[in-house]
Amino acid sequence: MVELITLFGTYIAVFVTLGIFTILYKENPWYRISESLFLGLAVGYGVAQQMLFVRDQWAGQWSKSSIMMIGYFLALLVGIMWYFRFSKKYFYIYRWPLAIIVGTGIGASLRTVMIAQFLDQIRAQALLNLWVPNNIWPTTINNICMFVMTPAVLLYFWFTGADSRPGFMKYVDKLARYTMMAGFGSAFGYTVLTRYSLFIGRAQFLLGIPPNLAEGYPAFIVMALIMLATMIGYDLMQKKKTTAV
Amino acid sequence: MLRRIEIPIALTIIFTLLQTIPYYFRWESNLKLVDPIEQASSIASQWVLLIVAWSIFIGVISLLQVHGKTVQKRSKGWHYSIIVLVSCIVMAIAGLPFAEVGLGIKNPVYTFLFNYAQSPLSATVFATIAFFITSAAYRSFRAKNIEATIVLVAGLLMVMSNAPLFTATLPVVKTIGQWIYDVPNMATNRAVTIGGALGLVALAIRTLLGRERGYLRGGGD
Amino acid sequence: MANLIAGRIFGLICLLIVMVAVTYFIRRAEKGKVPKVRRIAGIDAIDEAIGRAVEMGRPVMAAHGIANLRDSTTGPQTIAGLSVLSYVAKKCAEVGTRVIVPIRQPEVWPIAAEIVETAYRMAGKPEEYQSTDIMYLSDQQFGYSSSVMGILMREKPGAHIMIGAYWAESMQLAEVGATVGAMQISGTAQVSQIPFFLVSTDYCLIGEEIYAAGAYLSNEPALIASLAGQDVGRILAVALGIIGSLLTTVGIKALIDLTKW
């Protein structure tokens, strides 16, 4: 026998799971309750996580020397500047922490982006061997396709110098669009896999398939019946009302 | 004076350069083994994390504003706003990092809410998209022209190549799916990756020249 | 004394080439020589969609994605979306149609409000601007999307324009938009979401097309000029790839060694 608290928890979990799923039928109070709970918990959870980090950081490295301590409190001061956005008069101060974050973010990406996303990709492109005698299919053919397709897609996004666009670009654009369409097909296929995997995961929970708790299954049946009955019952009542009028 | 837009622009430029320069240049000094600029850049990146962490209450305040107002005015659906407020406050307080008084990530209320409410909720919200995809696939995946047909055929082959039911009975599906993934998909994503890198550099230049003010606009001035 | 770090020199050279190109074009544009941008099919469709909304007597819904302005990869998409919004708002103000803007990021709200208000002021109809139509919904991804779905169902817009960074919610928004009969124009650089926009909206701007559309519609010299600078990098990438691959095929490793410099 599982603990009472776990059983209670499982019922809550089943309730919110089904509550969200009821949106598939139509908007209703079960959905609104689950959604509101979600909204609140997510924000509260974020607070807990960030504050834990702030505290760990202090204990870990910033309390070790007086210079570090000053740095820590300086960060707190700059952090307070965020909240000037709620002031009508001094709102502009909140741009300072924003500027620091934006600068660090852009700088951190700019550091290595040219190598990680530009040069390494071009090097891989330059390593394509267009003639591998002992491996015509798939290597040679694939390499030739990649050799043509990647530059075509790159050039498709060439927007400026509209007047001096050479005539052959028409064919490049066409090849690029076909390549991208096939590529998007692959994105579609994998997205279907993801979304169904998530749904399957929830279904496994509702059916109590291990390692999910077996108590999920009866809870699922009970909750599903209650929700369906209330929603369909409510709908029928509404219908009766409108026909009576 | 403090109001000037030049202050945040200057801050952005300083912090951008502080992160970027030490990656390409090494400062040679006979006195110390560690490169002082690289060290400064590394400490700055950790210091910035603290500033990021302190911004978390912005979300809380806007939540309190929006839902607090709804409850106060008894607007439509104010009962739900109470749920939002209560769940937010309980979760935040239970999770505050004061293990000395029993709060924090090991707090039973916190772990209970995490395991039995937040975790199932967010997973389910994403799972509902499976249904939208299915009905969209049925409703709008039509072979209207050559391009749409390519997406459709490639998409279907890809769906099949992800399902063992098809790959076991028709292994060729996986071969084609693999080709789509390895070649056109790779080419598309490589071009987008390279294009993204160029876009980022352009954004950085506009920032360094003080021309990119998008993130500083708004709220007057 | 500063020294270059081995293995990163060629990367630095490429970075400098693109940086110099972008700077050059920005300086040039600010002297009045703004490069021309190719017109993209979806851009014309924006006018068509607004016209259709006017005929039907329905509002226009113009969204700019759900990303913030800060992120180094998705921020530019929001900027592009806002540029399109400023064009849409201008058109709507001229013809006197309501424009609804749903917002997820609190920091974007004042900017969007300013854009729309300016558009109405420029059209000489400041009294028609309704601040309540610039709606801050929720900073939660699905809180936002479910609210937008609700608004779509209630307001039944004639045109639904979505240009910016979208994630999983793209599907929901485009689906509901289609069911209420809006003419939909979408655009995103998030590759995983493009197929859904492509199949369920009338026009879809693919990938970097949204930046071009944003620059084109906003007419901001710095934005257009950086497109020209990026194109220099683009040609560099294509040339290095093609030459390198040909050299590899005949067994010369010189270019590969150069990139490892």
Added chain:
Amino acid sequence: MSFVEKLQNIDRRWIYILAWIFVLYPLINPLGLPVPIQKESTAWNKAINDIPDGSVVVFSCMFSIASIPELYPMTIATFSHLMTKNCKIIVATFWNDGALVFDQTLLKQIDPATYGKVYGKDWIDLGYAPGAETAMRAFADDMVNTFPSDYLYSKPTSSYEIMQNIKTAADVDIIVSFESGTPGVGEWLRQWNTPYGTKLIVGCSGVSAPGMAPYLQSGQLNANLPGLTSTAEYELLIKRPALATAGVDAVSMSHLLVVLLVILGNVGYFATRGRKS
């Protein structure tokens, strides 16, 4: 309305019900469809098997609780596989849910002690650091100071034996990351692989899989395990069938449904279009 026209306009709620049936039925009555082993799972299995003795592994759950159903099976399978290897494991994450996902769900399934792994000596859980890419950079440059205390016991990280010889990314041999978005592979490459040359293998949700292709082709990424189907194959390879294996029949059936519906929609479309013209 003719039958073909009706085929084009089935109410979406009927489609939703079909989706429920096609998923629930195979879960309740497993069909036992065959699962052919494909190249992704083979490569993943090999990548883990090939980790040399004494290596240092960074193990990272870079996903939110929303992605648990898809990524959790591969995380468990890989973690249990790593437990059988002679290597040191550092658990760290840059997604704010990642730490709890690991602590609350994964550790309940696998207890490292049963594999003879000692906490603080063979493995350590550092938890979460906010700041995404900036934090990942900081972690690469200075691991102990980015995570000053560990997650499970909140003791100073520097006091653990395992961290005595592991200071920066240069001391790490391989990153095993499970992810569903940003930050993820791009950030690992920019902040770890490019500057330090650390090897990287990534298990990802299906949605992220197409974006991995260029990195796989260029060799920046050593292996990639995409989605639930590949996970089921991997579970079979390491002879530890679990959640993914149980769910894979439902994957097959749901995908069958999608294929059928698309075909049905197009049949209706062409039939009515042919008649109109």
